[in-house]
Amino acid sequence: MDEELILLNPGPACTSRAVKNALLRGDLCHREPEFAELLTSLRDAVPRAVGLGNTHESILLTGSGTAAMEAAVISAVRRDKAILVVNNGVYGDRLAKIARANGITAHEVSPSGDGLARWTTPIDPDAVRTALREHPDIDAVAVVHHETTTGMINPIKAIGEVVAETDAVYVIDSISGMGNEDQDLAEVQGDILCGSANKGLHGLPGLSFLMCSDKGIARLSEVPxxxxxxNAASYLSAQRKGEVPFTPAVQVCYALDEALEEYEAAGGFAARTHLYRERAELVRSSFARLGLRILIEQPHRGNSVTTLHLPDGVSYPSLHDELKSHGYVIYAGQGGLSTEYFRICTLGEIPWHRLEQLGDALEQSIKAARS
Known part of the structure; x- marks a missing residue:
């Protein structure tokens, strides 16, 4: 990968040569028994990889992570009921927009304060408890595990304890947190968890999934x-028989199969999260040396996304273009952060020495962007 661009954007993430080569396993009709075997294998391997093999059943979808988010939201709320959305970033806001676009009432809870505080503060679980008391129509609670907007972690375990006291189902968007962030998903009492083949699992984009507890599965059958x-219920019914309701991305399934084999061969969840912690420590030491300010305070930072204040006198487009000439692609801030912040994301397959070289590339790029 020395000659390749290193993607330091929050997806799509870089993948290994073996994962790319898995696309060449050949063409396969999804109605053949060989695909049924692959589908069954993936449905078992995905929850097993993230510690949910004994408690959750997976549903594979052809589509980006947003497809999983939409399937989760519309399949979790019964008729004439509502959803409570934790909104402290672009992806929390997306969950609320999905609900409303599909005619579902969405109540929201956000951190107190104005401006940046709403996007840099994890939600207080007591605020979720209060909202549940105030709105008896709430049928589901949805939260983003790792807000890719900023690189902030929400307290999904503590929220899960609150939701478990009610009949509501607990929906977690763990698309950029699954498999690579420290929280053990077996501990959070999630009923419908959203994930993606890309990002922390290092597969290719275009395939996403839901993982459902018994409570989550029961809810699917009760929702129009x-x-x-x-419609998650349709996928579940078909996939339990080794079938799919629509044409899947067969070759992307091959790539996920390879990525999961690599994930488990390297040590699984414990090894992947250790790698991501080491990556974060390495690149953030370079940021500190260069005087770059990190948006999220230390206790709340994830291990894959770092949002940084742009250096004085440097615009994002100029910094992006200079770094790209050094072989790195970074990403702009979102929403109100777009003019003052940028993001560096250490997701996917990245050679260690390329991360070691990032600090010098940043330093040179900042100087060039100012000239």
Whole structure:
């Protein structure tokens, strides 16, 4: 990968040569028994990889992580009921927008304060408890595990303890946190968890999934079908028989199969989270040396996304273009952060020495962008 661009954006993430080569396993009709075997294998391997093999059943979807988010939201709320959304970033806001676009009432809870405070503060679980008391129509609670907007971690375990006291199902968008952030998902009492083949699992984009507890599965059968393509109950019924309701991305399934084999061969969850902690420590030491200010305070930072204040006198486009000439692709801030912040994300397959070289590349790029 020395000659390749290193993607330091929050997805799509870089992948190994073996994962890319898995696309070449050949063409396969999804109605053949060989695909049924692959589908069954993946449905077992995904929850097993993240510690949910004994408690959750997976549903594979052809689509980006947002497809999983939409399938989760519309399949979790019964008729004439509502959803409570934790909104402290772009992806929390997306969950609320998905609900409203599908005619579902969405109550929201956000951290107190104005401006940046709403996007840099994890939600207080007591605020969720209060909202549940105030809105008896809440049928599901949805939260983002790792807000890719800023690189902030929400307290999904503590929120899960609150939701477990009610009949509501607990929906977690763990798309950029699953498999690479420290929280053991077996501890959080999630009922419907959203994940992606790319990002922390190092597969290719285009395949996402839901992982459902018994409570989550029971809810799927009680919810009206709000979508033809994203109705989770239809997928579950078909996939339990080794079938799919629509044409899947077969070759992307091959790539996920390879990525999961690499994940488990390297030591699974413990090894992957250790790697990501080491990566974060390495690159953030370079940021400190260069005087770059990190947006999220230490106790709340994830291990894969770092949001940084742009250096004085440096615009994002100029910094992006200079770093790209050194072989690195960074990402702009989102929403109100776009003019003052940028993001560096250490997701996917990245050679260690390329991360070691990042600090010098940043330093040179900042100087060039100012000239």
């Amino acid at each position: 079908a709000r979508s033809l393509y994203l």
